[in-house]
Amino acid sequence: MSQPDHRTDGELVERFRAGDREAFAALYRTHFAAVFRFAFYMTGDRTRAGEITQEVFVWLVHHPGDFDARRGDLGAFLGGVARKFVHREERRGRRWLPLDEAETPFAGPDFAGGVEREEEAAQLRKAIAALPAQYREAVVLCDLEGKSYDEAAAAMGCAIGTVRSRLSRARELLARKIQWKREGQRCV
Amino acid sequence: MTCERSREGLVEVARSGAWPAGLMEHVAACAACARFAQEQRKLSAALAALAQEDVPDPEEFAAPVMAEFDRVRPGQSQAWRWILAVGVAAAIALAVVRSGVPEPAPTQDERPFVAIPYTVPLAPDEHPLVARIEIPVPALIAAGFRVTADPAGVVEADVLVGEDGRVRAIRIRE
Numbered sequence A: 001m002s003q004p005d006h007r008t009d010g011e012l013v014e015r016f017r018a019g020d021r022e023a024f025a026a027l028y029r030t031h032f033a034a035v036f037r038f039a040f041y042m043t044g045d046r047t048r049a050g051e052i053t054q055e056v057f058v059w060l061v062h063h064p065g066d067f068d069a070r071r072g073d074l075g076a077f078l079g080g081v082a083r084k085f086v087h088r089e090e091r092r093g094r095r096w097l098p099l100d101e102a103e104t105p106f107a108g109p110d111f112a113g114g115v116e117r118e119e120e121a122a123q124l125r126k127a128i129a130a131l132p133a134q135y136r137e138a139v140v141l142c143d144l145e146g147k148s149y150d151e152a153a154a155a156m157g158c159a160i161g162t163v164r165s166r167l168s169r170a171r172e173l174l175a176r177k178i179q180w181k182r183e184g185q186r187c188v
Numbered sequence B: 001m002t003c004e005r006s007r008e009g010l011v012e013v014a015r016s017g018a019w020p021a022g023l024m025e026h027v028a029a030c031a032a033c034a035r036f037a038q039e040q041r042k043l044s045a046a047l048a049a050l051a052q053e054d055v056p057d058p059e060e061f062a063a064p065v066m067a068e069f070d071r072v073r074p075g076q077s078q079a080w081r082w083i084l085a086v087g088v089a090a091a092i093a094l095a096v097v098r099s100g101v102p103e104p105a106p107t108q109d110e111r112p113f114v115a116i117p118y119t120v121p122l123a124p125d126e127h128p129l130v131a132r133i134e135i136p137v138p139a140l141i142a143a144g145f146r147v148t149a150d151p152a153g154v155v156e157a158d159v160l161v162g163e164d165g166r167v168r169a170i171r172i173r174e
Helices: A009-017 A021-043 A046-062 A074-091 A118-129 A133-144 A149-156 A160-183 B003-016 B023-029 B031-050 B058-072 B079-098 B137-142
Strands: B129-136 B154-161 B167-172
Touching (some): A009 A021, A009 A074, A021 A074, A021 A118, A046 B058, A074 A133, A118 A160, A133 A149, A133 A160, A133 B031, A160 B003, A160 B031, B003 B023, B003 B031, B129 B137, B137 B154
Antiparallel strands (some): B154 B167
């Protein structure tokens, strides 16, 4: 299952729908990283991200006909499926950590040299994971996955202006979290 | 320019490096916005570093996914599976009709539901209904469940019904 595959997603999807195991494995290998990253950034938990990623591809096994290439590429389609699984989990209340009640405040690492230590990266992930879902999605899609406002708006099902304002608000909250720790008090 | 308008612009500056007209002058005169701009630049650097983190090898998570593919085999002839699934669903539907309006199941039962073989899983955003009914034992045996009750009898069970009205999973009570 580790051979590189040069066929297009369209060709692979057709073969997968016909029952071709290797075609499905190739699709899995191709899109695993993007689905995992999204789930990881949204949950802040590698274990849960792995589980959600598996759920997305198992879902694809059961819904081979749901992807329509005329409406976008498979990566965006699987991203949408992952988004639904993440939201479903949050609705179930398995994890919900309001920003103001997050147990570990952001440690205020020295960002001048980048996030070099895993501990600091973990704290940033935790701060992102504690954002309200709509703000967290904006940060994940725009700042961590590098999507354009257009692409993020399509993924989130909202207007570009909404993406911009959510991203701005999300980054204000994250910056506030950093400042809160550094100055030893909550900013208002 | 107000500080509120300045903040949104400064987020964009931190992301793209492009300064809108008038913003630089405001930041030069406003200590709070200057500090905000600096924090946003640092945040951009931290997020960029975070985005470079490694992703695990797909093989680590592949086994259950490929096992499900092998079990379902999209596109292969599955007539017998559909016949079985339809038969089970019909038997359960008949049981529902015979027992009248389903009683809402109590929520304190934490035992897991067992998926009916070869039925489509619930969609992520689907809101299933849980109903308590009596199911003929032969229907459960035909579906592959191991039942020790009288083969001619019925057992009480909770069923998970999708929004399309199809039964997806069963939790046998006793």
